[in-house]
Amino acid sequence: MGLVTPLRLRIEQPLLLSSGGVLASYELVYETYGTLNSDHSNAVLVCHALSGSHHVAGYHSAEDTKPGWWEQHIGPGKSIDTRRFFVVACNNIGSCYGSTGPASVNPVTGRPYGPDFPMVTVRDWVETQARLADALGITQWAAVVGGSLGGMQALRWAIDYPTRLRHAIIIAAAPKLTAQNIAFNEVARQAILTDPDFHGGRFYDHGTEPRRGLRIARMLGHITYLSEDIMRQKFGRDIRGGKLNFDYQVAFEVESYLRHQADTFVGRFDANTYLLMTKALDYFDPAGETEGDLSRALARVQAASLVLSFTSDWRFPPARSREIVKALHDNDLDVSYAEIKAPHGHDAFLMRIPRYVDIFSAYMERVAAA
C-alpha cells in the first residue's frame, strides 16, 4: 500500500453510551486507502479487534519495519482491492492508538481519563463509526468487514443500521462469548487490576504502568490465539540450548515466544484499554436483547453476509460462526459461509491462506459488482 497518513476527526456531538454515560466529545483517528468514487458507493469499513488499530495496511514512514495489521488482505489486487474500494479503518474509542481513550486528557480535569473513561460497547463503536461515515459523506458502506471483535462490529452494524451497509463480512467471530471466553478475559483483567502499579487505573499520574499485569494478560491471550497444533508445530517441546537448567529461566521455546510477545506488547499497549476491550467482548450479546433468540435479534438485518471461520480456531470455533449463519438464514437473508481449513487457530484471520484469500476476494468481487 505504500505510505499512509492517519487522519483525525473531532466530534463535538455527545455520544450516549450503552452504559448510560455520555462522552461529551471525542476524536477518531482513521486511515483511508484507495479513492471514494463519485456516488460514494465503494466504501468499505474495516473494524479492528482487541489490540488492533486504524493502521490496517501500508507504512507510516520509510523507516517503518512493519506494515498495518491486515496488509495481507488490503491493497491493490488483494482481498479488499484498493483499486476498487475506498477503505476506511478507524481506531475505536477506548483504544490507545490515537482515538479518545483512557490515556487521553479528560477536558474536565486536564489529566488522563484513566478509570474515568467510560466503558464502551460494540454498539457504541458502531455509533462512532456512523459519525465518521457521516463526516466522510458515506451514507451506505459497500461492506463492513472485521475479524474477531471486528466481526462483532460488522454484525452490530447490520443490526443497528440495516440500510447503511450492503454487505457484512464477519470473520472468526461469535454471536457472544462463552463462559470459558469470559473466564480467560477475567484472568487477564485480574492480572492488570491487582498489579500494584495499576493504582486504580491512575497509573499515568504515578509515572508508571502495570507492566506485569499486562504482560500476563498478553501471554494468556496468545495461548488462545494459537491452536494447540500450531504450537506443537512451531515449538513442540524444543528445549532452549538443548538441555534443562532446573531454574525459572526459559527452558522451552514456547516460553521464549510468550515472553517475547508479552514484552513487546507492554511497550505499545495501554492497560486500561486492555480492560475496556475485554469488557466490550464479554458484553457483546445481541441476542441478550431478544431473550436469547439470535434470529429475532437479526430480524431487522438487510445486508448480505459472508461469514468465515477457521477449523483450528478454539477461541471462536466454526460452530460459533454457524450460529450466526443459522440466525441469518432464519431471516431469509443472503448468507455465504465457509469454514477454512487452517492450522493456525484464531490468528488465521490475520493470515494469507490461499482458500481464505480466494473466498474473500471472490466475495469482494461480488460486493464491487453490486
Place this chain on the structure above:
Amino acid sequence: MGLVTPLRLRIEQPLLLSSGGVLASYELVYETYGTLNSDHSNAVLVCHALSGSHHVAGYHSAEDTKPGWWEQHIGPGKSIDTRRFFVVACNNIGSCYGSTGPASVNPVTGRPYGPDFPMVTVRDWVETQARLADALGITQWAAVVGGSLGGMQALRWAIDYPTRLRHAIIIAAAPKLTAQNIAFNEVARQAILTDPDFHGGRFYDHGTEPRRGLRIARMLGHITYLSEDIMRQKFGRDIRGGKLNFDYQVAFEVESYLRHQADTFVGRFDANTYLLMTKALDYFDPAGETEGDLSRALARVQAASLVLSFTSDWRFPPARSREIVKALHDNDLDVSYAEIKAPHGHDAFLMRIPRYVDIFSAYMERVAAA
C-alpha cells in the same frame, strides 16, 4: 473413612536428584488407611497431583468440614476398598502440606529454603516413595495409582521399579506435556515470579507472600481443569444480580467462581510449591530419554495397567492416554483402557462418576485377586 492421623518419616539417606543436586535429608508426611496384610501384598500407593496432599480420605478432626481429596474413591466399599487394601498416600517433597519443601527450614541456614529448595521431578518423587515403601516393609505395591500428575508418578514407578508394583493405574494423565500445556504453566509461573511480593522466592523472610500471582495462577488452572461444556452448564452467561454494572466488579457468575477459587487457594498453598509442581509437569517426559520413543521408554515395565481418560478433558485428552496405552501394548503388556464419557473436564478424575467407579472398582477387584 472416619478420622485419620498423618504420620511422619524422617529419611537421613541423601536423595540424589534428577537435577544433579542432593537433598541431604528430608521428611515425608503420609497417611495410611486399612490394614497391611501378613505378607504385605495388599498395599496401594496413591500419588497426588499439583495441589493435592497425603490426605486422600477421611477427616483429621471432628471439626473438619471437608474430607480428603479422593474420598469419592477411597474407603470401605469404594473403588479402592480399604477393607481389602492398605492404602498409603504421601505428600511429595517440594509440596507444602508437611513433607520437606520450600517453606521448610533449611538446616544449613536455619531459615526457610525458599528458592534454595531444589527443583524436583516425578522421578525424584518416585525415589522418595520407594524409601517410604522400604520403611513400611512394602517390597511390592499391589498397585500404584494416580490422576493427572499422580498418574505420571504411577507410570514412572512402572518404569523405574518394574518389580516393585503389580499394577499401575494411570488416570487423566499424559506421557508428556504439549507446548500448550507448558504455555499455561509458564503464564502461571510468570504471574508468581513477577509479583513484587515474591522477593525472589524469599517472601517468608519478608513476612509476605505473592498472593496476587498465586491467585492468577489458580484462576488460570481452574479454566484448564473444567471443560467448556461444564462451564456453560454451571455458569453460562448468567449475570450477577441480573444486570450489567459497567465496572470491574463481578459481572458474570463464572468470574465469581474463579475469584472464589483463587482466594481460598491463596490461604492454603505455597507459591514456591506451585512453581516446583508446574516444572515437574513440564519436565516429565520418559520418552525424552529414549529419543522420543515412548515404547522404548516403557521396555522394562512389567506391571499390568489400567489407563483411564475422560472425554471432555482438554488438559490431558483421551488421545494422550492412548499414547500411553499404545506404548504399553507395543511391549506386549497387559493393559486395560477406558475412555469415560463425562462433561466435567480434567476434574472428572476427582469425581464419583458411575462408569468410572464401575471400571475402577472392577479393576481393583482384579488387583485384590492377584
